[in-house]
Amino acid sequence: MEYFGFLNLHKGAGWTSHDCVAKVRRLLKLKRVGHGGTLDPAATGVLPIALGRATRLLQYLPTAKSYRGRVRFGVTTTTDDLEGEILTQQPAPDLTLAQIMAQLPRFLGEIEQIPPAFSAIQRDGQRLYDLARAGVQVEVPARRVVVTGLRAIAFTPGDFPELELEIDCGPGTYIRAIARDLGAALGVGGTLAALVRTRSCGLDLAGAMDLEQLANQLERGEFTPIPPERLLTHLPRYDLEPEAARRWCQGQGIVGDFVVGAIAQVWAEDEAFLGVGEVLPERGLIPKVVLV
Structure with a gap:
């Protein structure tokens, strides 16, 4: 059977995104399977999976993402989460929620962020996590990312206090980096203790299913x-x-009352979804992905 569409997969802990794609491929007996946005193996939650020809649409899905994360203060690690080796560990029993709340605004809006050394970003054709595991020291360049929401929802005091956060952000944002940098801003260090992706590519956790x-x-x-x-x-x-x-399905541009520069859904009058097009000056609505 040739499946066509998307699967809202609830990824469990311990699986890589690639593992999940392979398992879905075997279950559905389908060659063309892809995912919309990598989740770290320790993270859980929404992993959008494209099936069949829908893999060609992944680049056009909504880019906003939401997470629920837990930051542990007083600890830093090589991976900026609890999967890595501990670099420093110093109790911070005096840290208060008020001190944390005073620092949160600096992580809102368009911010500069250095991705973790252990990440899927490529440098000279190699993944940073492969270079890091091989002991290769690589300077990771900072990047601009956008955080549209950052809400503290629970605080647990103690020698190693923990903060539960809800984060809304754009593509390329590393929650591990937010945990690391928030701990650094407070002078006590921090690492990500847990992460759940609650929304991605227009899919949310409530509608997700596991394998x-x-x-x-x-x-x-x-x-x-x-x-x-x-x-x-x-x-x-x-x-x-x-x-x-x-x-249009044969590759021709269609001139009409279209907004130049728009990326658009294209439909036939009989309610058949044809694909995705782009409106160019003079050429009109040209096909980018034709599905019929």
Whole structure:
């Protein structure tokens, strides 16, 4: 069976995103499977999975993400989470929630962030985590990321206090780096103790299923992928008359009342989803991904 659409997978702890793709591929007996945004092995939560031809649409999905993370203060590690080796460990029993709240605004908005040394970013064709494991010292360049929401939801005092945070952010944001830098700003050090992704690519945690649930649905013949157009509602929609739809699917540009520069859903008048197009000056609405 050729599946087409998306799966909202609830990734468990200990699996890499690549592991999850491989397992979904075997369960569905499907060659073309991809994911929308890597999750660290220790992290859990929403991992968007594209099935079949829907893999071509991953780049057009919404980019906003949300997380729930727990920061442990008084500890720093090589990976900026508890998976790495401890670099420093110094109790911080006097740290207060008021002190933490005073520092949170500096991590809101467009901020400069140095990704963790153990990350999937590529440098000279190699992943940073591969270089780090090989003992190669690499200077990781800072990058600009956007954090649109940062809310403290629980604080646990003690020798190694912990803070629960909800974070809304754009692509490329490392929550491990926020934990590390928040601890540094407070002068006590910090690392990420736990992370759950609650929203990604327009999918949220409440609607996610794990691999066991997927297997059960497949066994009962009840699994239905999420239609691609449900995740593309952030894009404008253009409906084409039959002749224009035919020409567009053949690779031709369609001139009309379109917004230049727009990336858009393209539909036929009979409610068939044709794919994704881009509006260029003079050329009109040209195809980027044709699905029929």
